Amino acid sequence: MNQVARRLGKTFALVLPVVLVLSGTLAVTRVPWAVSSSDAQVLTASAKSRQEVAAEAAAKAPQEALRSRLLAELQEKDPGVALTDLQVAMARQPSLAKYCVSIARSLGRAAVAKYDGATQRAQSWSRPVCDTAFATGVASVG
Incomplete structure (x- = not known):
């Protein structure tokens, strides 16, 4: 029983961070930056390069x-x-x-x-x- 709990704990400790990182990344890939009449303006997180952001x-x-x-x-x-x-x-x-x-x-x-x-x-x-x-x-x- 003790080994099963350890194994389950190790698996959970490995999988949980991966799930959190992926879910966090997916949560910010589509962020509405501006309200528009059609709400079509959506920007992906990686759409702008650093040079473009610096230029703006x-x-x-x-x-x-x-x-x-x-x-x-x-x-x-x-x-x-x-x-x-x-x-x-x-x-x-x-x-x-x-x-x-x-x-x-x-x-x-x-x-x-x-x-x-x-x-x-x-x-x-x-x-x-x-x-x-x-x-x-x-x-x-x-």
């Missing part, structure tokens, strides 16, 4: 949202407006200051592209925002 996170980062907004503003209006808004954003959110140089360079390159390679015209909008990063961006294209 980067796309949602505050500095990337600011960069996108300022680049769009530069295209719609002029580089001066975008640089002024960059300066205002840096004053409002000092945590973004470490991205200021990168954003200003992007604006400089975009200004050259907007004026079809006319670096002189793009450079005329230069302001002392983030040191000389805008001018560096303009010069890097020309």
Whole structure:
């Protein structure tokens, strides 16, 4: 009787973790992430790669949202407006200051592209925002 109980205990100890792991894995393979009208949006647990998740996170980062907004503003209006808004954003959110140089360079390159390679015209909008990063961006294209 004692051997039967041991054998049963060993079998149970081996099978139980396997069953728990499999049932847990199956439970998360279909998770509704968003409510839709048809409830058809279901994502499997392994559908997105780490690169895709990292790219989405980067796309949602505050500095990337600011960069996108300022680049769009530069295209719609002029580089001066975008640089002024960059300066205002840096004053409002000092945590973004470490991205200021990168954003200003992007604006400089975009200004050259907007004026079809006319670096002189793009450079005329230069302001002392983030040191000389805008001018560096303009010069890097020309």
